[in-house]
Amino acid sequence: MxxxxxxxxxxxxxxxxxxxxxxxxxxxxxxxxxxxxxxxxxxxxxxxxxxxxxxxxxxxxxxxxxxxxxxxxxxxxxxxxxxxxxxxxxxxxxxxxxxxxxxxxxxxxxxxxxxxxxxxxxxxxxxxxxxxxxxxxxxxxxxxxxxxxxxxxxxxxxxxxxxxxxxxxxxxxxxxxxxxxxxxxxxxxxxxxxxxxxxxxxxxxxxxxxxxxxxxxxxxxxxxxxxxxxxxxxxxxxxxxxxxxxxxxxxxxxxxxxxxxxxxxxxxxxxxxxxxxFVGPPGTLDEAAERALSSATTPYLISDSGDNPGAGGTGDVTWTLAQLLQRPELTGPDSPVTLCASVFDKGAIDILRTHAVGDAVSVEAGARIDHGPHGPVRVEGVLHSLHEGDPDAGGIAVVRVGGLHVIITEHRKAYHDVSDFTSIGLDAQNAAIIVTKIGYLEPELYDIQRGWTLALTPGGVDQDLERLGHHRIQRPMFPFDAFDSDPDLTAEIVR
Known part of the structure; x- marks a missing residue:
């Protein structure tokens, strides 16, 4: 035996x-x-x-x-x-x-x-x-x-x-x-x-x-x-x-x-x-940006919650990036270092691969899958760095637009840990602002944040459930419906 x-x-x-x-x-x-x-x-x-x-x-x-x-x-x-x-x-x-x-x-x-x-x-x-x-x-x-x-x-x-x-x-x-x-x-x-x-x-x-x-x-x-x-x-x-x-x-x-x-x-x-x-202070993206820019302590974290890949978002919604690129306080030559993670677009990465680090670049990125909230965004800046071989993202490029460091990836990737940034040469702990597609902060980011706003942004995991429009869940359901009496909470034995 x-x-x-x-x-x-x-x-x-x-x-x-x-x-x-x-x-x-x-x-x-x-x-x-x-x-x-x-x-x-x-x-x-x-x-x-x-x-x-x-x-x-x-x-x-x-x-x-x-x-x-x-x-x-x-x-x-x-x-x-x-x-x-x-x-x-x-x-x-x-x-x-x-x-x-x-x-x-x-x-x-x-x-x-x-x-x-x-x-x-x-x-x-x-x-x-x-x-x-x-x-x-x-x-x-x-x-x-x-x-x-x-x-x-x-x-x-x-x-x-x-x-x-x-x-x-x-x-x-x-x-x-x-x-x-x-x-x-x-x-x-x-x-x-x-x-x-x-x-x-x-x-x-x-x-x-x-x-x-x-x-x-x-x-x-x-x-x-x-x-x-x-x-x-x-x-x-x-x-x-x-x-x-x-x-x-x-x-x-x-x-x-x-x-x-x-x-x-x-x-x-x-x-x-x-x-x-909400686990963190909620707000609009504009409110989050204003809080971050006026914060006396850094890094200030902004959750781009509507397109969080860690909850099911596509990761290529450009709505937030488009708003940030319109802010001269973030894109000027003396702007604070802001890390923006991320948007994926294989075509954009292929174009950026033809450039050398330090080149001036102009590329459209994002919204190839989820283009509902906003279409592709043109990113014009300096190719700050280029990386290959990430097991999730494949190729990764960082394009610097003033103080804004835009992370573009070949494939979907969630930037939820400090190591996700340090692996591509970005110092998250000493950045002024970090904007990342996440909801509640994972432990490493939670530990380094010195201020935080849960930005209520659009996307496939929008925090506003009624804005998404559920049609097939069993009703009544809290908070969609009012309950005149308590529901049946009797336990059913299953063998």
Whole structure:
């Protein structure tokens, strides 16, 4: 008998992207980073560092992940789903059995022509592995938990922090829950509560109240006898699908305890619905620019929130850049150093590649995919630097227009970390102003900011949800509708 014969056999697979259905971007094959083999196993701290490595036989199948964007092309989704299902089918056909599956997903993936991509994915997986394999799903708290998804998993959890500083901790928790469940031989169920709230992440950050206290309740709930995991999904606001809403799921072995806990958390979320506010000081772009220019401390951060690639924006909306280029305070010879990230345009990069650093250049850039708020913008200045080989962006050019340093990339890239700027020779910490396509600030940028405005700009992830126009979400829904009485927050037990 082999040393692993008595250990549970656990597969690892998944597909993740956060997709705005209001974004004209379409995610294709190039957008996804693929992992399999040892690289997939070593993705997880608990497996790489040994905490769970010896408690199961780990069977990496396939994982594909993209930065947020628009809906996934149907052919791209089908090919990744097929690769996952074929890999699982090989394991099943081997005759050695399969006990568990870690399903590593985001939860807000949209696919062209489909309403519930993760529900479709897990249903296809179940057809291959059957009903007895224990599936543990790990998700973003901005994911959506549909009926099809919650029915087809056995364990389910999500992040408890926004920004997501606990992303890897959450994946490890899903792994631990799976291993512990298999070792104990228990059969957990899910107590599921649909909460009719749909809010943007920038209003539900756990840095501030009420989300801070709401999520702080989870450890105590999870510690109760009969509870395995407790989770609150804020949901994803920039998709117009029936499954888009807040959700509470408590997983456990005691039906009465999990039901009471799920209803308690669902009620707690509903009761604070009117208290959610923007995590950073909001304002128009003009207000943000004026605050930045008059700030006594630097760097001053401006979130170009409507086209945030980290939430599903295309990354090529030029509306903000066009406004900044019209400001002589930013484009004059003695203007403060302002970093503007970014707009992508392969054609513009190809033109800039024909120049040398230091050349005077004039190029049109952006609005090749999302040209709704503004068309392409002409950038006339000096080619400050040119870079190749970025794994996300490909080629990168920085064009200096007075103090304004305009970052143009070949492909989509989110500038959410200090290292994104330093990698192309830009000193973010000593810049006067940083304008970047982001919503709430990721930790590195949050730490260096000495002033911040969440600019309410247009794009595929516009903070003004009513301006976007949802038509297919389940109504009534807060804050779109008034409620004369409380909604039904009864937990439904799913086995």
């Amino acid at each position: 082999s040393e692993t014969a008595s250990l549970p056999r656990i597969a690892i697979a998944g597909m993740g992207i956060e997709s705005s259905t209001f974004s004209p971007h379409r995610a294709g094959d190039r957008d996804f980073l693929r992992l399999e083999g040892a690289a997939l196993v070593n993705r997880y701290d608990a497996l790489r560092e040994g905490e769970l490595a010896d408690r199961a036989e780990w069977l990496p199948v396939y994982h594909a992940r993209s930065i947020p964007g628009g809906a996934v092309l149907a052919d791209t989704y089908a090919s990744i789903k097929r690769r996952i299902c074929d890999g699982l089918a090989e394991i099943v056909a081997s005759g050695d059995g399969l006990d568990g599956l870690l399903l590593d997903i985001h939860g807000a993936m949209s696919v062209v022509g489909m309403d519930d991509a993760e529900g479709d994915l897990i249903a296809a997986i179940r057809e291959v592995i059957g009903p007895d394999v224990v599936v543990s799903a790990t998700m973003d708290l901005h994911g959506n938990v549909s009926r099809a998804l919650v029915e087809n998993v056995d364990l389910i959890t999500c992040y408890r922090l926004a920004p997501h500083e606990d992303a890897w901790e959450t994946r490890d928790r899903a792994l631990r829950n799976l291993v512990t469940t298999l070792e104990s031989g228990t059969a957990p169920h899910r107590a599921w509560v649909r909460v009719p709230i749909l809010l943007p992440g920038e209003k539900t950050s756990t840095r501030v109240e009420p989300a801070k206290s709401l999520y702080a309740r989870i450890p105590e709930v999870e510690s109760r006898a009969g509870v395995v995991d407790a989770a609150i999904w804020i949901g994803y606001a920039w998709a117009d699908e029936p499954r888009c809403h807040a959700t509470v799921v408590v997983t456990g072995t005691d039906e009465a305890v999990t039901t009471a806990a799920a209803e308690e958390l669902g009620r707690a979320l509903w009761d604070v619905r009117d208290d959610f506010e």
